[in-house]
Amino acid sequence: xxxxxxxxxxxxxxxxxxxxxxxxxxxxxxxxxxxxxxxxxxxxxxxxxxxxxxxxxxxxxxxxxxxxxxxxxxxxxxxxxxxxxxxxxxxxxxxxxxxxxxxxxxxxxxxxxxxxxxxxxxxxxxxxxxxxxxxxxxxxxxxxxxxxxxxxxxxxxxxxxxxxxxxxxxxxxxxxxxxxxxxxxxxxxxxxxxxxxxxxxxxxxxxxxxxxxxxxxxxxxxxxxxxxxxxxxxxxxxxxxxxxxxxxxxxxxxxxxxxxxxxxxxxxxxxxxxxxxxxxxxxxxxxxxxxxxxxxxxxxxxxxxxxxxxxxx
Amino acid sequence: xxxxxxxxxxxxxxxxxxxxxxxxxxxxxxxxxxxxxxxxxxxxxxxxxxxxxxxxxxxxxxxxxxxxxxxxxxxxxxxxxxxxxxxxxxxxxxxxxxxxxxxxxxxxxxxxxxxxxxxxxxxxxxxxxxxxxxxxxxxxxxxxxxxxxxxxxxxxxxxxxxxxxxxxxxxxxxxxxxxxxxxxxxxxxxxxxxxxxxxxxxxxxxxxxxxxxxxxxxxxxxxxxxxxxxxxxxxxxxxxxxxxxxxxxxxxxxxxxxxxxxxxxxxxxxxxxxxxxxxxxxxxxxxxxxxxxxxxxxxxxxxxxxxxxxxxx
Numbered sequence: 280x281x282x283x284x285x286x287x288x289x290x291x292x293x294x295x296x297x298x299x300x301x302x303x304x305x306x307x308x309x310x311x312x313x314x315x316x317x318x319x320x321x322x323x324x325x326x327x328x329x330x331x332x333x334x335x336x337x338x339x340x341x342x343x344x345x346x347x348x349x350x351x352x353x354x355x356x357x358x359x360x361x362x363x364x365x366x367x368x369x370x371x372x373x374x375x376x377x378x379x380x381x382x383x384x385x386x387x388x389x390x391x392x393x394x395x396x397x398x399x400x401x402x403x404x405x406x407x408x409x410x411x412x413x414x415x416x417x418x419x420x421x422x423x424x425x426x427x428x429x430x431x432x433x434x435x436x437x438x439x440x441x442x443x444x445x446x447x448x449x450x451x452x453x454x455x456x457x458x459x460x461x462x463x464x465x466x467x468x469x470x471x472x473x474x475x476x477x478x479x480x481x482x483x484x485x486x487x488x489x490x491x492x493x494x495x496x497x498x499x500x501x502x503x504x505x506x507x508x509x510x511x512x513x514x515x516x517x518x519x520x521x522x523x524x525x526x527x528x529x530x531x532x533x534x535x536x537x538x539x540x541x542x543x544x545x546x547x548x549x550x551x552x553x554x555x556x557x558x559x560x561x562x563x564x565x566x567x568x569x570x571x572x573x574x575x576x577x578x579x580x581x582x583x584x585x586x587x588x589x590x591x592x
Numbered sequence: 593x594x595x596x597x598x599x600x601x602x603x604x605x606x607x608x609x610x611x612x613x614x615x616x617x618x619x620x621x622x623x624x625x626x627x628x629x630x631x632x633x634x635x636x637x638x639x640x641x642x643x644x645x646x647x648x649x650x651x652x653x654x655x656x657x658x659x660x661x662x663x664x665x666x667x668x669x670x671x672x673x674x675x676x677x678x679x680x681x682x683x684x685x686x687x688x689x690x691x692x693x694x695x696x697x698x699x700x701x702x703x704x705x706x707x708x709x710x711x712x713x714x715x716x717x718x719x720x721x722x723x724x725x726x727x728x729x730x731x732x733x734x735x736x737x738x739x740x741x742x743x744x745x746x747x748x749x750x751x752x753x754x755x756x757x758x759x760x761x762x763x764x765x766x767x768x769x770x771x772x773x774x775x776x777x778x779x780x781x782x783x784x785x786x787x788x789x790x791x792x793x794x795x796x797x798x799x800x801x802x803x804x805x806x807x808x809x810x811x812x813x814x815x816x817x818x819x820x821x822x823x824x825x826x827x828x829x830x831x832x833x834x835x836x837x838x839x840x841x842x843x844x845x846x847x848x849x850x851x852x853x854x855x856x857x858x859x860x861x862x863x864x865x866x867x868x869x870x871x872x873x874x875x876x877x878x879x880x881x882x883x884x885x886x887x888x889x890x891x892x893x894x895x896x897x898x899x900x901x902x903x904x905x
Binding site for chain 2: 380
């Protein structure tokens with residue numbers, strides 16, 4: 280049994296490779312929901328949907344989010360009504376948000392709706408939100424005009440403001456009072472291997488670890504936890520991890536990842552270009568495993584997954 | 593000042609003609625909302641939207657509903673989640689429903705949201721729902737398989753079952769407890785002319801008259817009320833009026849319309865093909881006005897509107 284902590288695109292690619300090399304039914308992915316937000320009254324869960332669409336081979340590879348062959352007629356028409364149209368809601372993607380929102384309004388918990396969506400897309404792994412409760416990443420940024428610091432929702436900072444404002448603090452509102460979704464803690468207890476996917480350590484893995492009980496499980500089972508570094512050659516493979524790590528005092532390198540994760544994992548997979556960092560990773564008390572982590576295609580992702588799982592075998 | 597009771601397509605065409613011949617700002621349209629329903633959690637108001645889109649010259653003329661040039665990507669994608677996809681939700685139309693639903697959830701009353709939508713489409717007439725409260729047409733039909741009678745929502749009977757099941761009764765759930773939307777009764781009091789648009793008398797005009805205070809206003813001001821018959825040559829110009837009138841004992845003719853409306857209007861505009869019915873209309877105590885009522889284009893609609901308003905001049 281394998282449990283994986285997952286954010287968005289990087290985790291989705293890793294999991295897509297993983298289900299090539301192990302029985303998908305043996306995998307439970309615990310996905311960050313602190314990026315979730317409401318647009319036009321619809322609950323949008325970017326990381327859950329990235330994982331779902333990628334595992335269904337339905338994602339848009341070039342754009343990096345949403346569905347391949349997507350259209351944006353509804354979003355264009357929403358502009359007439361003066362609402363915020365900076366968040367890319369595709370027409371087919373909207374069907375997922377409509378279904379999810381209606382089910383949530385009907386009283387279904389997010390983990391049940393997530394399972395329904397995963398089943399509709401033909402997924403065989405267990406896909407779980409980290410929690411059924413609302414947790415919201417809040418990013419405090421410097422105001423460029425000299426005003427007081429502003430606090431933004433994740434999507435506001437990431438999509439609307441294109442990660443431009445300098446970050447001074449990150450918080451996960453609601454996390455301390457959130458309960459891990461049913462199945463999450465059991466999956467962590469039962470797993471032979473727990474994988475921390477190559478996701479943003481601050482705003483993707485950070486919120487999952489902030490849900491009471493999850494970090495504690497990983498600390499207790501540290502020897503069975505292997506992480507994959509999302510930092511290659513001193514920069515994130517994708518996304519704004521560097522814009523978040525540096526201001527919070529995390530070195531933007533595999534070593535920084537090792538230092539951030541050393542309490543929760545005993546093994547860290549780093550990219551071959553960072554082989555020279557292996558000694559510094561080991562000096563943090565984390566065993567380095569060096570391989571190709573650039574998931575250019577499913578084949579590389581599968582090889583990375585095999586190496587990652589194999590590291591604890 | 594002109595007030596108009598309006599259903600869907602027929603009323604929309606009439607109103608489109610009306611705003612060609614009078615100042616739109618002098619017109620208040622009071623629109624049926626008993627066909628409104630929720631699909632995937634979104635509030636859909638078919639008659640309000642038909643009127644809005646038609647007045648904005650944005651409606652699909654061939655299909656008879658929705659927006660011209662519409663696409664249906666979201667609806668197609670919803671099929672994956674097993675929901676009911678028999679109701680034609682277009683991608684651009686969805687923007688209207690999303691906006692309306694979000695505003696209603698935020699506590700805005702339907703009449704305020706309706707005004708916002710009308711403004712977004714550049715309308716200059718006053719568009720009002722008959723009520724801010726929920727009223728729902730319930731159609732009791734014979735069960736073809738020999739089972740007990742079934743009760744359907746309007747859209748279920750009209751769209752999903754294509755008006756096929758024979759109707760035995762029609763009710764307007766919630767109407768007795770509904771309050772006319774702010775502005776409705778004032779508009780009826782202030783109007784020099786009240787027009788009953790060429791709409792289905794049972795399920796479009798019927799629910800409006802069932803909202804307390806509205807029928808009473810028309811009865812009291814009967815001499816200032818002029819209706820346009822939706823029946824031409826013994827059949828509805830559009831829609832299933834005959835499938836609803838006959839079972840409820842209303843003759844499917846201009847005479848039947850005169851009989852149904854004689855308490856609320858003193859004048860009825862009938863089509864030239866029904867000129868021979870004029871005496872029978874008059875025998876019901878309703879003054880017939882004979883003209884071309886087939887609104888093939890805006891020009892005919894404008895001429896019909898001029899004749900209708902002029903009938904009380």
